Amino acid sequence: MALPAVLPGATQARLGVEAELRRRGWETAQAPAAADLLVVCGSPYPEEDRRLDTLLRTMSQPAARVDVTRPEHAAQALDEGFALLRDKAASRSESPLGHEDAAAGKHDAHPAKGTAPAGPAHGPHHEHAGPGHPGQDAPGGHSGHEAHTMSTVAGLPMADRAADRDGLSLDRLNLPLGPVLADWPAGLILRCALQGDIVQEVHVDRVPGPSDGTSFWNEPWSRAARGEPVERGAAARRRCAAHLDSLGRLLSLAGRPDTAARLRRLRDDVLAGAPSVHCGERLQALTKRVERSRTLRWGLAGLGRLSAERARQRGVTGPALEADGDVHDRLLTWSREARRAVRDFDDGRPLSTGRLIGPRGTVEGTVPPSQALLDVLPELLTGTELGCARLIVASLDPDLDEPVAVPATEGAHA
Amino acid sequence: MPDAAPLWATVILPVALVSVAVVTAGFDAVLSAAAVRGRPGSPREVGTWAAAPLREAFRLLAQQPRRTIAADVALGRIGVVLVPVAAVLAGAVLPLGFRPVSDPAVGIVWFNAMEALAWAAVWLTGWGPNSALSLIGGYRFLAQGLAYELPHMFAITTAALGAGSLRVGEVVAAQDGLWFAVWMPVAFLVYLLSAMAMSFWGPFGHPLGRDTAGGAAMELSGVDRLVLLGGRWLLMVVTAAVSVPLFLGGGNGPLLPPWAWTLLKTALVLAALVAGRRLLPTLRMERYTEFAWLVLVPATLLQALVVAVVVLNR
Numbered sequence: 001m002a003l004p005a006v007l008p009g010a011t012q013a014r015l016g017v018e019a020e021l022r023r024r025g026w027e028t029a030q031a032p033a034a035a036d037l038l039v040v041c042g043s044p045y046p047e048e049d050r051r052l053d054t055l056l057r058t059m060s061q062p063a064a065r066v067d068v069t070r071p072e073h074a075a076q077a078l079d080e081g082f083a084l085l086r087d088k089a090a091s092r093s094e095s096p097l098g099h100e101d102a103a104a105g106k107h108d109a110h111p112a113k114g115t116a117p118a119g120p121a122h123g124p125h126h127e128h129a130g131p132g133h134p135g136q137d138a139p140g141g142h143s144g145h146e147a148h149t150m151s152t153v154a155g156l157p158m159a160d161r162a163a164d165r166d167g168l169s170l171d172r173l174n175l176p177l178g179p180v181l182a183d184w185p186a187g188l189i190l191r192c193a194l195q196g197d198i199v200q201e202v203h204v205d206r207v208p209g210p211s212d213g214t215s216f217w218n219e220p221w222s223r224a225a226r227g228e229p230v231e232r233g234a235a236a237r238r239r240c241a242a243h244l245d246s247l248g249r250l251l252s253l254a255g256r257p258d259t260a261a262r263l264r265r266l267r268d269d270v271l272a273g274a275p276s277v278h279c280g281e282r283l284q285a286l287t288k289r290v291e292r293s294r295t296l297r298w299g300l301a302g303l304g305r306l307s308a309e310r311a312r313q314r315g316v317t318g319p320a321l322e323a324d325g326d327v328h329d330r331l332l333t334w335s336r337e338a339r340r341a342v343r344d345f346d347d348g349r350p351l352s353t354g355r356l357i358g359p360r361g362t363v364e365g366t367v368p369p370s371q372a373l374l375d376v377l378p379e380l381l382t383g384t385e386l387g388c389a390r391l392i393v394a395s396l397d398p399d400l401d402e403p404v405a406v407p408a409t410e411g412a413h414a
Numbered sequence: 415m416p417d418a419a420p421l422w423a424t425v426i427l428p429v430a431l432v433s434v435a436v437v438t439a440g441f442d443a444v445l446s447a448a449a450v451r452g453r454p455g456s457p458r459e460v461g462t463w464a465a466a467p468l469r470e471a472f473r474l475l476a477q478q479p480r481r482t483i484a485a486d487v488a489l490g491r492i493g494v495v496l497v498p499v500a501a502v503l504a505g506a507v508l509p510l511g512f513r514p515v516s517d518p519a520v521g522i523v524w525f526n527a528m529e530a531l532a533w534a535a536v537w538l539t540g541w542g543p544n545s546a547l548s549l550i551g552g553y554r555f556l557a558q559g560l561a562y563e564l565p566h567m568f569a570i571t572t573a574a575l576g577a578g579s580l581r582v583g584e585v586v587a588a589q590d591g592l593w594f595a596v597w598m599p600v601a602f603l604v605y606l607l608s609a610m611a612m613s614f615w616g617p618f619g620h621p622l623g624r625d626t627a628g629g630a631a632m633e634l635s636g637v638d639r640l641v642l643l644g645g646r647w648l649l650m651v652v653t654a655a656v657s658v659p660l661f662l663g664g665g666n667g668p669l670l671p672p673w674a675w676t677l678l679k680t681a682l683v684l685a686a687l688v689a690g691r692r693l694l695p696t697l698r699m700e701r702y703t704e705f706a707w708l709v710l711v712p713a714t715l716l717q718a719l720v721v722a723v724v725v726l727n728r
Contacts, residue, residue: 034634034635182624182627192699255623261449367424386550386625387620387623
């Protein structure tokens with residue numbers, strides 16, 4: 001079972017890996033515990049690279065890591081990963097000593113970062129689990145959350161207390177969401193303070209990404225802005241695929257995995273240049289079912305309400321502005337835009353360079369469109385339940401391949 | 415009244431439950447794979463897809479279990495193991511045909527008590543690894559229990575009321591002419607919903623939800639994971655199977671022997687659940703609780719009232 005770890009700027013590599021996993025019928029793990037193959041998409045910065053190695057050490061043995069930087073290498077990398085796993089399994093059964101070593105190393109390691117936030121007792125330590133801290137030493141020093149004095153259990157700081165929304169003093173734990181998390185925007189880290197499963201406070205952060213900041217989803221519009229000739233059809237295909245990708249993520253989280261899988265398969269066919277009639281029919285059938293689903297509406301309506309007025313104030317420009325509403329409205333907007341885009345698949349005229357609106361908003365504006373989406377996250381997430389928070393993030397689906405900046409200093413590489 | 419089954423049935427029961435669970439999981443895997451990969455090319459391909467749960471089971475058997483820091487291993491283990499144990503114990507009152515392993519006078523209460531063990535099981539599993547998302551998953555199941563358990567209890571009480579007995583065998587006997595599902599449709603439908611809820615599966619899979627990276631099961635690997643996820647299928651098979659004696663006339667039916675009717679009806683209920691799960695998104699409990707308490711509780715109470723009036727006038 002593979003666990004993809006997607007880095008910013010590696011959207012194409014991720015799509016390649018997803019297609020290859022699908023072809024082989026390998027499942028995608030939701031967390032490190034279930035996985036045996038860590039598939040890193042993109043080329044990590046050294047710091048991130050060490051973190052991923054730490055993550056690998058916390059996975060159940062036998063486990064292996066492979067890196068995929070280009071989509072066409074996905075098949076080869078997965079073959080290698082499979083061979084690595086087979087060798088490890090074989091050598092383990094031959095030498096009991098190696099077995100114990102592996103177990104001991106694992107026992108010491110931290111239960112992964114990001115996706116494997118360990119328990120109520122862990123708190124701030126998690127924030128820097130990984131690079132310099134393979135063991136359980138030194139809980140303090142990095143995160144900016146540890147101004148309090150803490151008692152520790154097994155070397156981990158105890159949860160802190162703070163007043164909750166009703167004024168009761170409750171345990172408060174600091175839990176980073178991401179970056180290695182299923183159905184999560186690549187490279188995003190949300191540092192949350194939780195009480196129970198209510199998000200009390202959110203700080204947006206990111207893993208250090210590529211410096212060129214070109215986004216795969218914005219590519220046609222970015223190229224047009226640079227004066228290169230881009231066909232409208234190509235841009236429409238990219239927009240459609242981008243929305244299908246976002247929809248897939250949201251529906252997967254909302255508990256419609258089969259619909260999500262169909263949307264993702266269609267996304268890959270759209271990108272591969274399948275005939276527009278064929279795409280249009282499948283899209284029509286799928287989106288109709290999604291748009292008409294009353295149970296889906298019941299589950300999503302009322303979450304993460306972002307009025308057009310507020311969105312405009314925060315500089316949001318794309319579908320999130322147009323939706324003028326909650327998670328379900330944004331889902332409908334993506335769905336409608338994807339269907340509209342199909343009609344332009346065969347349009348050979350050049351993209352006009354006047355208003356360049358990509359899948360997430362105005363490309364080449366003063367700020368990248370995803371920047372505005374990241375900026376509205378804290379106000380939308382504060383006070384929501386963790387499950388709702390995940391849905392809200394997915395309904396905005398910021399793209400960290402764009403050159404977005406986050407307030408935290410450690411993420412300011414981009 | 416039917417006799418209890420011979421001793422060998424005690425051995426057969428877990429084996430039968432596991433076999434049915436494997437077939438059901440295989441059917442579910444085929445539907446999922448068809449969504450991911452498009453139409454199957456050949457029957458052989460379908461076979462490969464159907465075997466996916468078995469392959470996954472073997473993979474998990476070969477995987478070393480891992481531990482998290484400061485985990486309460488004992489509690490976590492108890493939670494994991496409780497899931498299949500609760501399923502098999504609940505299955506003890508399950509008549510294959512007309513003969514259950516055991517047919518106590520309070521069989522329905524026994525069944526309900528055993529499935530309630532799942533509450534403890536999932537919560538302990540979530541608590542054990544000392545991991546925040548896992549703990550959230552565990553607590554979600556308690557919230558889920560709060561939502562589904564009352565309507566569920568009213569639903570099975572209605573069946574007992576109709577038969578005037580808590581003995582599963584007598585509930586079956588009372589349906590000789592007319593299935594309870596026919597004149598207690600609300601109770602039957604609510605029962606099907608809670609069958610998914612108590613096996614925390616499908617639309618009620620929030621405790622193990624994707625949004626918490628697997629929730630209560632997030633930190634489980636190897637055998638632990640296999641036992642929990644396998645146990646979950648067992649729970650679902652048992653609760654689906656119990657709907658047959660409670661609402662679908664048990665082994666009653668023409669031509670075929672009673673055991674075949676039981677199996678056939680169970681298979682149909684399971685197929686309906688596996689297909690039906692694809693129509694519903696994951697239900698978040700803050701929404702579902704409202705529905706359960708404002709709609710399902712009054713509806714099941716009304717159903718019980720109607721049945722009570724009918725029984726009194728009989």
